Amino acid sequence: MNTKKLKFRMPLLVVLALMVINLSAQKRQPKGEMQQKMAEQQATFLVKKLELSEAESQKFMPVYNEYKAEIQKNRAAQQFDFSKDLSDKDAEAQLNAMLNMRAKEIEIQRAYINRFKAVIPVQKIGMVFRSDRDYKQGVMKNMKKRNHKNKGEKLQEGRQEKTK
Numbered sequence: 001m002n003t004k005k006l007k008f009r010m011p012l013l014v015v016l017a018l019m020v021i022n023l024s025a026q027k028r029q030p031k032g033e034m035q036q037k038m039a040e041q042q043a044t045f046l047v048k049k050l051e052l053s054e055a056e057s058q059k060f061m062p063v064y065n066e067y068k069a070e071i072q073k074n075r076a077a078q079q080f081d082f083s084k085d086l087s088d089k090d091a092e093a094q095l096n097a098m099l100n101m102r103a104k105e106i107e108i109q110r111a112y113i114n115r116f117k118a119v120i121p122v123q124k125i126g127m128v129f130r131s132d133r134d135y136k137q138g139v140m141k142n143m144k145k146r147n148h149k150n151k152g153e154k155l156q157e158g159r160q161e162k163t164k
Contacts, residue, residue, distance in 0.1 A: 042135050049131040050124045059119035064128070067112040074104050 046064070047057055078101045080094055109129070116125045 038139070042132075045135050045138075046128070046131050049134070050120070050127055052120065052124075056120050056124075060116070063112070063115050063119055067108070067115075070108050070112075071105060074101060074108060077101075 043061060043064075046052075047061075050056075050060075052060060078097060080098055082091065082094060086094065113125055116128065
């Protein structure tokens with residue numbers, strides 16, 4: 001693809017992805033600003049990673065948003081408490097519930113793989129899950145950097161106050 005066309009289309013794709021996210025978010029309950037911002041960043045990341053065309057992005061993002069919502073709903077339904085105070089029976093029940101949740105996620109992924117096939121090429125579908133993982137790892141890495149930086153600043157402030 002011509003780099004001039006790519007430079008022109010990429011911002012357009014990003015804006016389009018953000019609009020799709022905003023429209024789907026309006027249908028649901030309002031989320032916190034941070035969650036909304038992260039969802040927009042993830043959509044932008046995904047569109048770039050998958051190199052989606054405008055048409056693919058328009059068709060894919062609503063299906064992807066439904067997928068993410070269903071995965072989140074499945075995870076929210078389960079609350080695990082693996083504390084030392086659990087009896088063996090309760091711990092085993094927790095483990096089985098966790099495995100059942102993961103099995104349900106695999107069922108959801110299988111169903112959405114078929115839906116994704118209808119809107120994007122099969123080669124890009126595997127990249128969807130990889131890109132999700134890459135995005136999450138990037139977010140965690142940035143959070144660790146920020147936390148480390150903030151701890152360093154706090155230590156430095158504490159040292160400065162001690163010298164006063």
